[in-house]
Amino acid sequence: MNVKALILILLFPIASWAQGYAGLGGSAEGFKRPIPGHSFQFPKDHGPHPDYRIEWWYLTANLKGSDGRDYGIQWTLFRSALKPSETTGWQSPQLWMGHAAVTTPDDHYFAERLSRGGIGQAGVTAQPFEAWIDEWHMRGDDLDTLDLTASGTGFSYDLRLQAQGPLVFHGNAGYSVKSADGQASYYYSQPFYTVSGTLHLPDQTIEVTGRGWLDREWSSQPLAEDQSGWDWFSLSFDDGDKLMAFRLRGDRGDFTAATWIDPDGRTTPLPDGAVGFDPLETSPIAQRDVPTRWRVSLPDRGIDVVVSALTPKAWMETRFEYWEGPVTVTGSHTGRGYLEMTGY
Numbered sequence: 001m002n003v004k005a006l007i008l009i010l011l012f013p014i015a016s017w018a019q020g021y022a023g024l025g026g027s028a029e030g031f032k033r034p035i036p037g038h039s040f041q042f043p044k045d046h047g048p049h050p051d052y053r054i055e056w057w058y059l060t061a062n063l064k065g066s067d068g069r070d071y072g073i074q075w076t077l078f079r080s081a082l083k084p085s086e087t088t089g090w091q092s093p094q095l096w097m098g099h100a101a102v103t104t105p106d107d108h109y110f111a112e113r114l115s116r117g118g119i120g121q122a123g124v125t126a127q128p129f130e131a132w133i134d135e136w137h138m139r140g141d142d143l144d145t146l147d148l149t150a151s152g153t154g155f156s157y158d159l160r161l162q163a164q165g166p167l168v169f170h171g172n173a174g175y176s177v178k179s180a181d182g183q184a185s186y187y188y189s190q191p192f193y194t195v196s197g198t199l200h201l202p203d204q205t206i207e208v209t210g211r212g213w214l215d216r217e218w219s220s221q222p223l224a225e226d227q228s229g230w231d232w233f234s235l236s237f238d239d240g241d242k243l244m245a246f247r248l249r250g251d252r253g254d255f256t257a258a259t260w261i262d263p264d265g266r267t268t269p270l271p272d273g274a275v276g277f278d279p280l281e282t283s284p285i286a287q288r289d290v291p292t293r294w295r296v297s298l299p300d301r302g303i304d305v306v307v308s309a310l311t312p313k314a315w316m317e318t319r320f321e322y323w324e325g326p327v328t329v330t331g332s333h334t335g336r337g338y339l340e341m342t343g344y
Contacts (some may be wrong), residue, residue, distance in 0.1 A: 030083060031084045038174060051084045060324075061212035070328075073102050080097070094118065102157060109153070135149070140161075144163045145160075156199075159212075166265040169267065170269070228250065235327075240262075243298065256277065278297075293309065322340065322341060
């Protein structure tokens with residue numbers, strides 16, 4: 001098979017994602033759909049769910065370097081299915097895409113990998129846990145302890161992660177509603193990682209420590225047809241509390257949801273409208289204006305904070321483009337976090 005044909009096979013479904021951002025609002029005929037009351041089974045659910053159309057293993061970390069500077073890293077493996085089944089070899093309908101990035105106060109480095117499923121180049125196993133694409137990997141006996149590696153032009157990293165708290169489940173016990181029409185995903189996180197290791201950048205090697213957050217999510221049609229993108233925040237406050245919150249933008253208005261996470265892992269789901277999202281400042285990025293400074297408010301918890309990008313440059317110029325980078329939190333609470341914005 002020639003390279004051009006392979007690229008077309010790999011990218012066709014990704015290109016179609018332009019509808020309803022990443023095709024997430026498109027038809028999911030033939031695929032399973034999330035339903036309330038799902039009983040999660042671990043370690044099995046740490047692995048892939050080929051009967052669902054879309055899935056990801058998504059890790060971000062806020063880090064402090066031995067040079068005293070702030071850094072952020074991203075490691076993501078996406079699975080997308082052409083049809084709900086799994087076979088070996090080139091007949092596999094499962095497609096894999098990896099994104100990795102390092103963000104500094106001055107620069108943003110990123111890389112992308114693509115793979116057809118069934119040939120061993122990419123995949124996930126539940127026990128022992130391993131997610132990989134080419135030489136990038138996230139692996140450990142389970143999700144409690146992980147080794148993480150990735151590399152690209154101008155950067156690489158080698159990190160170790162140790163969970164210091166339980167898994168947390170978003171929405172109704174892991175059933176996360178995404179629209180007024182009822183589209184949903186299964187969604188849980190491990191937001192309690194401590195992180196240590198090494199970043200390699202063009203002009204230096206830096207020892208780093210910090211905090212990491214892993215999101216696990218799968219669905220077949222998580223967005224409504226009119227929804228074109230989202231703003232997603234994972235915020236870790238200095239007092240130990242955490243907040244996951246998102247705003248989905250649609251022609252019929254915004255839909256929001258959030259999860260309040262206590263230091264011991266207890267969660268409180270927050271309904272549509274509970275969290276306020278107000279862009280305060282935009283930055284010109286990739287010929288568009290992208291909000292890089294926000295006011296986020298949650299009156300019931302006394303939260304009124306300003307969330308600011310470490311650098312506006314954290315644009316992922318990948319097959320489908322988006323902004324993803326570390327943020328600082330000031331105001332009623334202080335802390336660090338990550339912000340992802342799509343559809344701009």
